[in-house]
Amino acid sequence: MSLAREVFIAGVGQVPVGEHWGLGLRDLGARALRAALADAGLGTIDALCVGNMLGGSLNGQENVATLVADAAGLRHAEAWKVEAACASGAAAVRSAVLAVAAGAHERVAAVGLEKMTDGPPDVVASGLATASDQDYEASHGLSFVALAALLMRRYLHETGKARQDFAPFALEAHRNAATNEHAMFREPITAEQFARSPLVAPPIALLDAAPICDGAAAVIVCSREALRPGERAVRVAASAAATDTIDLASREDVLVLGGAAVSARRAFEAARCGPADVDFFEAHDAFTIMTALSVEACGFAARGRALDLAAEGAFSRGGRWPLSTFGGLKARGHPVGASGAYQIVEAALQLRGQAGPNQVPGARRGLTQSIGGHGSVIVTHLLEA
Amino acid sequence: MKPVHPVGILGFGAYVPRLRLAGADIAAVWKTAGGAPPPVAEKAVAGADEDVVTMSIEASRTALARARVGAGQVGALWVGTASKPYAIKPAASMVAEALGLTPRLVAADVEFGCKSGSDAMQAALAFVGSGMVEAALAVGMDVAPSRPGDALEYTAAAGGAAFVFGAAERVEGGAVALVEASLSYVTDTPDFFRRDGAAHPRHGGRFGGEPAYFAHTLAASRALLEELGARPADFAHAVFHQPFPKFVEKAGRDLGFTPAQLRAGLVAPRLGNAYAGSSLLGLAAVLDVAAPGERIFLCSYGSGAGSDAFALRATGALPERRSGPTVAQYLDRARRVAGYGEYLKLSGGVRR
Numbered sequence: 234m235s236l237a238r239e240v241f242i243a244g245v246g247q248v249p250v251g252e253h254w255g256l257g258l259r260d261l262g263a264r265a266l267r268a269a270l271a272d273a274g275l276g277t278i279d280a281l282c283v284g285n286m287l288g289g290s291l292n293g294q295e296n297v298a299t300l301v302a303d304a305a306g307l308r309h310a311e312a313w314k315v316e317a318a319c320a321s322g323a324a325a326v327r328s329a330v331l332a333v334a335a336g337a338h339e340r341v342a343a344v345g346l347e348k349m350t351d352g353p354p355d356v357v358a359s360g361l362a363t364a365s366d367q368d369y370e371a372s373h374g375l376s377f378v379a380l381a382a383l384l385m386r387r388y389l390h391e392t393g394k395a396r397q398d399f400a401p402f403a404l405e406a407h408r409n410a411a412t413n414e415h416a417m418f419r420e421p422i423t424a425e426q427f428a429r430s431p432l433v434a435p436p437i438a439l440l441d442a443a444p445i446c447d448g449a450a451a452v453i454v455c456s457r458e459a460l461r462p463g464e465r466a467v468r469v470a471a472s473a474a475a476t477d478t479i480d481l482a483s484r485e486d487v488l489v490l491g492g493a494a495v496s497a498r499r500a501f502e503a504a505r506c507g508p509a510d511v512d513f514f515e516a517h518d519a520f521t522i523m524t525a526l527s528v529e530a531c532g533f534a535a536r537g538r539a540l541d542l543a544a545e546g547a548f549s550r551g552g553r554w555p556l557s558t559f560g561g562l563k564a565r566g567h568p569v570g571a572s573g574a575y576q577i578v579e580a581a582l583q584l585r586g587q588a589g590p591n592q593v594p595g596a597r598r599g600l601t602q603s604i605g606g607h608g609s610v611i612v613t614h615l616l617e618a
Numbered sequence: 619m620k621p622v623h624p625v626g627i628l629g630f631g632a633y634v635p636r637l638r639l640a641g642a643d644i645a646a647v648w649k650t651a652g653g654a655p656p657p658v659a660e661k662a663v664a665g666a667d668e669d670v671v672t673m674s675i676e677a678s679r680t681a682l683a684r685a686r687v688g689a690g691q692v693g694a695l696w697v698g699t700a701s702k703p704y705a706i707k708p709a710a711s712m713v714a715e716a717l718g719l720t721p722r723l724v725a726a727d728v729e730f731g732c733k734s735g736s737d738a739m740q741a742a743l744a745f746v747g748s749g750m751v752e753a754a755l756a757v758g759m760d761v762a763p764s765r766p767g768d769a770l771e772y773t774a775a776a777g778g779a780a781f782v783f784g785a786a787e788r789v790e791g792g793a794v795a796l797v798e799a800s801l802s803y804v805t806d807t808p809d810f811f812r813r814d815g816a817a818h819p820r821h822g823g824r825f826g827g828e829p830a831y832f833a834h835t836l837a838a839s840r841a842l843l844e845e846l847g848a849r850p851a852d853f854a855h856a857v858f859h860q861p862f863p864k865f866v867e868k869a870g871r872d873l874g875f876t877p878a879q880l881r882a883g884l885v886a887p888r889l890g891n892a893y894a895g896s897s898l899l900g901l902a903a904v905l906d907v908a909a910p911g912e913r914i915f916l917c918s919y920g921s922g923a924g925s926d927a928f929a930l931r932a933t934g935a936l937p938e939r940r941s942g943p944t945v946a947q948y949l950d951r952a953r954r955v956a957g958y959g960e961y962l963k964l965s966g967g968v969r970r
Binding site for chain 1 (some may be wrong): 654823825829
């Protein structure tokens with residue numbers, strides 16, 4: 234999946250993730266976009282792609298790209314929405330990348346956007362369930378979290394591990410979020426809190442799962458010609474996507490995220506490198522089980538070995554492959570359609586050396602992977618400084 | 619806000635039903651094992667022969683006896699409630715008749731969610747303070763509605779209190795507590811509501827927290843403290859609306875009140891959230907134990923939304939005017955309902 238011409242990141246912007254009682258879809262999207270435009274030194278832009286999952290089902294709003302373009306004052310800009318469940322934000326970035334690579338535009342903005350707090354939890358749950366298979370999963374009462382719980386239960390059964398062995402992922406995420414001013418949760422958590430966390434869908438407990446929240450993040454991608462003179466911009470070394478069966482029951486091996494593996498392999502091939510060359514990994518840590526399966530799918534750990542490596546500190550700050558460097562979906566937050574864009578914003582900040590207290594020292598290459606459904610659609614990016 | 623003439627509370631009385639439903643019984647029916655524990659261990663529920671009218675009469679009888687006022691002196695009665703038995707026909711007229719206050723009085727019901735009772739207090743305070751009546755009765759009482767299986771079912775409870783307001787100096791025995799000032803803060807915030815004809819109320823989940831309860835409670839409280847030129851430490855007691863004990867603790871912390879100041883007025887852990895009766899029961903519980911001279915801070919909250927804040931000062935007359943059932947006695951007088959099924963029968967969830 235190589236690009237016809239090089240694509241760079243010209244600007245990034247984000248809104249703090251949280252419960253924004255006073256901000257709607259249009260406000261969130263416009264704020265993130267304006268922040269990215271300012272970062273890129275741009276007053277306006279001609280093309281915008283918005284990634285959003287729940288606008289229609291939760292906010293009564295489709296045509297979300299037009300909404301954001303209008304709210305941001307982009308006069309007559311081209312704007313379109315992409316949806317790939319929880320990977321919508323990353324899919325929007327990929328769409329923008331393809332548009333620039335194809336020469337359709339010199340600069341395209343991608344905005345990941347989600348407003349989840351306008352409805353009660355049961356309505357949000359129904360919305361999230363639309364990522365799974367309606368006919369064979371959702372309509373039978375399998376909620377999104379219940380499906381993840383099945384994966385976690387099977388994983389524990391096959392590996393002989395305990396729920397507590399997943400703690401490092403959550404602890405590390407919260408530790409990193411504490412110094413991220415855009416993160417929803419700013420307090421570290423302890424192993425004891427993780428152990429005592431109330432169950433949501435056994436064995437998944439509250440502290441295994443990312444929160445319901447609002448947010449928006451924007452990435453402006455551009456051609457080499459459109460870079461500012463002398464600018465050392467982060468380069469999109471690879472942008473790759475893949476799907477898998479939409480329902481879990483049809484998977485070849487339910488504990489292998491085959492689509493994630495293919496997506497990652499395509500990205501590594503395009504960037505001509507491998508897991509060993511990556512300095513950090515923004516994984517889709519919506520549930521601790523997804524973190525474990527993601528690192529295995531991308532080749533950072535062998536099947537069933539993620540927790541062993543986590544226990545050794547491989548994925549902690551200062552470890553071989555730091556995860557969730559700004560808190561991840563777990564602690565920075567997971568406004569579903571926006572998360573994929575947040576990952577790329579954070580990776581870009583790392584590679585620019587602008588991560589502040591969260592800086593991975595000497596970061597040159599970062600991998601971001603956004604997963605929709607339970608591994609049914611995956612968008613992977615590899616960025617280079 | 620201060621009335622033209624000084625006003626005080628002449629008497630106060632509480633009522634809490636005897637029956638309790640255990641949170642564990644609700645959890646056994648609705649929740650999976652291992653979920654978060656219920657916010658309160660048990661809540662007070664109305665028996666088959668209890669409703670806002672009967673409970674208001676009981677509480678008012680205690681208040682009138684303590685107030686040492688005759689029926690003829692009470693010129694106004696407001697019943698603040700979100701669960702009046704009739705959509706059209708006031709609980710106040712039935713209560714007034716039972717108390718022998720009719721026919722020469724102003725009587726009506728007041729509704730503003732959980733601050734219906736404190737709104738009744740504002741009205742009583744104003745009628746007395748303007749000189750229009752000698753004494754006025756304000757009641758906050760609810761048999762709080764909730765949707766079966768909803769998170770708020772764990773706390774929606776029954777109970778409340780009544781306060782007789784009178785001119786501070788004119789009535790025999792004087793006031794047991796003086797009203798220093800009051801203030802109200804209201805916006806249109808739809809955090810919790812029940813549409814006319816709907817069986818159960820609806821609410822906005824976490825929207826009921828920061829933009830609703832805390833925004834109004836903190837704004838009204840800070841405004842009253844500023845108006846008085848007072849600091850939290852000036853008060854011996856602080857009472858807030860009590861949807862969950864945690865909300866009270868946080869409101870207290872955010873404003874600068876200590877847990878010790880909140881203790882006497884925090885009744886929710888023993889009975890749940892009595893809605894319009896909640897903060898008024900807290901105030902009654904404080905008056906049960908307050909010492910002369912102690913200042914008392916009260917700030918209610920009602921969904922919709924708004925807060926009423928009051929600053930009061932206990933007088934030397936208070937210790938002698940506390941005969942009759944105390945809030946603690948009502949809380950201790952408890953009998954567990956035999957499970958969720960009996961609760962459904964009592965609350966009208968299932969009918970013959």
